[in-house]
Amino acid sequence: MKIHVYVTLKNGVLDPQGKAIHHALEGLGFAGVHDVRAGRFIELDVADDVNDADLDAMCAKLLANTVIENYRIVRP
């Protein structure tokens, strides 16, 4: 079973990488981009008996740093 995990910076946490991407987009002539926030996408292939609590623990213990990041788990 494929599980998708999206890790994003919390609101209010400065995102220098997103800012750099934003500047690069502007440099390429793309107008109308107000802001860019960069995150991380992780795909897990897990056994069917891996439950939501396990997935949540994986995110909280390793995949995201909850001091600065939020995570969202999406089952197909």
Next chain:
Amino acid sequence: MKTAVIVFPGSNCDRDMAAALEHATGKAPAMVWHRETALPDGTDFVALPGGFSYGDYLRSGAMAARSPVMDAVRTAAARGVPVLGVCNGFQVLTEAGLLPGALMRNAGLNFVCRTVGLTVANNQSLFTGAYAAGEAIRIPVAHHDGNYFADAATLDRIEGEGRVAFRYAEEVNGSSRAIAGLLNDAGNVLGMMPHPERACEPAHGNQDGTRLFASALGALVG
């Protein structure tokens, strides 16, 4: 006096740290591989060196913080054993939850590699007792992810508790409240981005880091 340097795959300042510890104590430290589950018996000082453990995969220090040896480091820290994390070692300490906050990409996006001015913000700690309060010192930095972040309540708390050991005296990486070095609540764990082990021998051209090792290790001897 038994010191130990933890070595992770991708550590690259472990030998510099070992040289600094040997210089300060007269005895070479134990080099402890990250897969060990215990520190050598009687270890009374632990150093987490700089470098790029696990290639900075996922987040700087994230994988190293979950390696087997860190349970032993956590237990030692809880017993009051001094733990010094420099650069990647600071990142590992925050990822391991031994220090609050996180170290993010430098605000200027560039890797910063130069000697910077610091202010000794707290000279009452185990690691800083040989410095004067407010003393200006110079220590090299070399990092890409040194931008210290914590929420406002945490920053107020650690400042109120005097846990900021060093501040940048100039703009370096965008760190909140210019925090360059941070103590845990018990005062026996110090994480710092600047490299004192690169400023502690005559050949380094700068020995401002010497007193950090003298403070921490001298306190143990005495």
